Amino acid sequence: MPDALSPEAVHIGLDLGTQSARAVAVDGTGRLLRAASRPLTGRRAGVRHEQDPEQWWSALAAACREALTGIDPSRVRALAVDATSGTVLLTDAAGVPLTPGLMYDDRRADAHAERVNTHGAQVWERLGYRAMQPSWALPKLLWLLDDLPGSPPAGTRLLHQADLITWRLAGHQVASDTSHALKTGYDLIAERWPTAELDALGVPGALLPDVVRPGTVLGTVCAAAAGATGIPAGTLITAGMTDGCAAQIGAGALTPGAWNSVLGTTLVFKGASPHLVRDPGGVVYCHRGPGGTWLPGGASSSGAGILAQRFPGARPADLDALTERAAATGSTAVVYPLVGSGGERFPFRAPDAESFVLGEPSGDAEEFHACLLGVALLERLCFDYLDHLGAPVDGPLTFTGGGARNRYWSQLRADVLGRPVRLPEQAESAVGMAVLAATASGATLEEAAGAMVHLREELRPDPARTARLLPVYLAFVDALVHRGLLAPAVAGHARGKAGQ
Structure with missing residues (x-):
């Protein structure tokens, strides 16, 4: 057994989410030793969503100091960082931010997307996602460049959210990873930046970071960063992945056909495929996986965030009580859970989509249940869309994210899907990065996941409830078609799957 997978080895996973920065210390057997988080705040105004990059560093450093309290520094082997997909900023040559961080769902660059897709059409088509969405990083980079007064100052750098952290940890700029670079246009097949296309878009090559595969050792933690974070100087810094891929690793969903559904503010799907999955609709895209595999996935704009919208100020205890009351209603009203x-971004692209309600929920409990059921129905449609594209979807399925902590909701989702669901013990993005960090010390990713990812529970669907909810699902599909949101061919495939 590699030393990396022994109880004495400690690996650090760092996660930058939308609402918090989190650090975990996990030993080589997968035991969570300590964890800590700090809140992150952002600014939303219409289509804009930005955060202060300096807060990413200060929050993560504070979380690290707490998470490493009492842990023998000699046990710490390596770390890896994940962050939100498509979040970018510009810095000067010393890594000092020149701009806010434009977050994963910021859409101020809508007007730049057409130019990106005109000049990069052949590359995006070959990479399988066909076209970039306005919230992706490359359109936002063009917006940032246009917003600068004059040409970019000498030494200006584009950084993805995780790149700022690895720079601070190492004390100098290090390479980005293919996972975070995907939405900036990095060519995952040729493994290089598409220079001709970027030149045509006016993107200076000097702005762009070097890129390596996830799991590559980037450097070591410098003395200044050690003082700020409590991470021992000399700890290996491993190239990470985006938060959805990190959660997939934390769930152990790495074999072809396996999927991880992350229910947070929004739904994120990540699976494993032996082949590149190409999507004419441009809403599914593939990361590179370990070995020769690919990691197809999509990020919805719907999810558990609908609860915060419809039940503002509700505390965890309030949500627990609402869940208990909702479970007793038997209601089949549905809220389309757009946040x-x-x-919407996935399983269809509809910039003008709005939430709607099917049925007439009466009272808070039925409205709450309608939100839970709406997420479950949309999740099934996501899997039907993936199957429509030819992605393998018949492997093991895991649920992770904050929504997976609600057992009733997880069972409802399993019933709507009509398939067994696994709930891992510690699956979260930060834990996935600890698993990836273990590869820097001699383990393969498959070995690390096998040793460090453990199953807490398996939920099996209730066939009677699956059958009872099937007409509700089909009515939801019909409502999406009627509103012009869902393509009839996709709806037909969903109906065909339901008939099977």
């Missing part, structure tokens, strides 16, 4: 005002 925010930016439209």
Whole structure:
């Protein structure tokens, strides 16, 4: 057994989410030793969503100091960082931010997307996602460049959210990873930046970071960063992945056909495929996986955030009580659980989509249940869409994210899907990065996941409830078609799957 997978080895996973920065210390057997988090705040105004990059560093440093309290520094082997997908900023040559961080769902660059897709059409088509969405990083980079007064100052750098952290940890700029670079246009097949296309878009090559595969050792923690974070100087810094991929690793969903559904503010799907999955609709895209595999996935604009919208100020105890009351209603009313005002991203692209209600929920408990059921129905549609594309979807399925902590909701989702669901013990993005960090010390990713990822519970669907909810699902699909949101061909495939 590699030393990396022994109880004495400690690996650090760092996660930058939308609402918090989190650090975990996990030993080589997967035991969570300590964890800590700090809140992050952002600014939303219409289509804009930004955060202060300096807060990313200060929050993560504070979380690290707490998470490493009492842990023998000699046990710490390596770390890896994940962050939100498509979040970018510009810095000067010393890594000092020149701009806010434009977050994953910021859509101020809508007007730049057409130019990106015109000049990069052949590359995006070959990479399988066909076209970039306005919230992706490359359109936002063009917006940032246009917003600068004059040409970019000498030494200006584009950084993805995780890149700022690895720079601070190492004390100098280090390479980015293919996972975070995907939405900036990095060519995952040729493994290089598409220079001709970027030149045509006016993106200076000097702005862009070097890129390596996840799991590559980038450097070591410098003395200054050690003082700020409590991470021992000399700790290996491993190239990470985006938060959805990190959660997938934390769930152990790495074999072809396996999927991880992350229910947070929004739904994120990540699976494993032996082949590149190409999507004519441009809403599914593939990361590179370990070995020769690919990691197809999509990020919805719907999810558990609908609860905060419809039940503002509700405390965890309030949500627990609502869950208990909702479970007793038997209601089949449905809320399309779209979060925010930016439209839908997956399983269809509809910038003008708005939330709607099917049925007439009566009272808070039925409205709450309608939100839970709406997420479950949309989740099934996501899997039907993936199957429509030819992605393998028949492997093991895991649920992670904050929504997976609600057992009733997880069972409802399993019933709507009509398939067994696994709930891992510690699956979260930060834990996935601890698993990836273990590869820097001699383990393969498959070995690390096998040793460090453990199953807490398996939920099996209730066939009677699956059958009872099937007409509700089909009515939801019909409602999406009627509103012009879902393509009839996709709806037909969903109906065909339901008939099977």
